[in-house]
Amino acid sequence: MTSTNARFYDEFAEWWPLFSPPEEYVEEAADLLELFKRSSSSDAKTLLELGCGGGSLASHLKSHFTLTLTDRSPGMLAVSQRLNPESEHVEGDMRTLRLGRTFDVVLIHDAIMYATSPADARAALTTAAMHCRSNGIVCVLPDVVRETFEPGTDEGGHDAPDGRGLRYLEWTWDPNPDDETYAVDYAFLLRDAAGDVQVVHDRHVEGLFPRDSWLRWFREAGLSPECSIDRWGRTVFIARPGRQ
Numbered sequence: 051m052t053s054t055n056a057r058f059y060d061e062f063a064e065w066w067p068l069f070s071p072p073e074e075y076v077e078e079a080a081d082l083l084e085l086f087k088r089s090s091s092s093d094a095k096t097l098l099e100l101g102c103g104g105g106s107l108a109s110h111l112k113s114h115f116t117l118t119l120t121d122r123s124p125g126m127l128a129v130s131q132r133l134n135p136e137s138e139h140v141e142g143d144m145r146t147l148r149l150g151r152t153f154d155v156v157l158i159h160d161a162i163m164y165a166t167s168p169a170d171a172r173a174a175l176t177t178a179a180m181h182c183r184s185n186g187i188v189c190v191l192p193d194v195v196r197e198t199f200e201p202g203t204d205e206g207g208h209d210a211p212d213g214r215g216l217r218y219l220e221w222t223w224d225p226n227p228d229d230e231t232y233a234v235d236y237a238f239l240l241r242d243a244a245g246d247v248q249v250v251h252d253r254h255v256e257g258l259f260p261r262d263s264w265l266r267w268f269r270e271a272g273l274s275p276e277c278s279i280d281r282w283g284r285t286v287f288i289a290r291p292g293r294q
């Protein structure tokens with residue numbers, strides 16, 4: 051992870067709900083809740099999310115768990131706080147956060163992609179392990195692993211009732227196939243309530259590691275991992291405290 055966030059999570063965080071609103075997470079949240087039910091104990095009640103962003107996914111989990119939502123971006127946390135006012139929010143970096151308590155479920159969703167080196171990934175998994183109850187689970191969902199990476203483009207965006215709107219082109223590519231990162235270049239068109247439009251380019255550098263490296267880092271963090279593939283072709287890691 052670089053020490054600074056992508057611009058979209060910083061100066062443009064307010065625009066998050068027009069980029070990736072809660073309604074885009076309905077199916078994914080339903081799948082995750084099913085997975086948590088299958089994998090954790092029946093009395094699982096508390097969930098810690100590391101890198102919760104604007105809380106769009108979390109908004110579908112809060113009626114099932116007591117949530118503690120953490121992110122290193124104050125702007126993204128503010129967006130999540132508006133959407134999920136009943137949940138606890140804590141500012142912190144997933145590599146170093148230490149809350150001094152444990153949870154039934156520790157979740158790192160798409161934020162794990164910002165681990166751009168093995169040291170970052172190991173540090174995030176150590177944080178997850180340290181916050182997981184002895185009979186709890188850690189769930190980590192990278193968008194891609196080395197084996198599933200494909201270049202591509204996507205587009206989308208939404209309008210707000212106040213006249214603001216956002217449209218984007220997302221271009222995923224790998225500038226150097228020999229290193230452990232790839233790039234996602236975003237072109238954002240941001241229309242304010244008065245109808246003025248600005249263009250923003252934002253490059254997100256994301257980590258790209260083989261499945262076996264992830265499995266090894268889980269074990270090094272004191273967790274026993276299993277992986278499965280979800281219906282979007284993503285690798286889903288579920289890990290439990292203890293050695294295999």
Ligand SMILES: C[S@@+](CC[C@H](N)C(=O)[O-])C[C@H]1O[C@@H](n2cnc3c(N)ncnc32)[C@H](O)[C@@H]1O
Pocket residue numbers: 051055059070075100101102103104105106107108120121122123126142143144145159160161162164
């Ligand atoms: C794609 S967004 C998460 C969106 C979220 N899934 C949602 O439903 O709104 C990625 C988030 O990861 C956060 N992030 C990146 N690196 C981080 C780190 N080292 N520690 C904590 N948060 C981090 C960013 O600030 C950003 O808010």
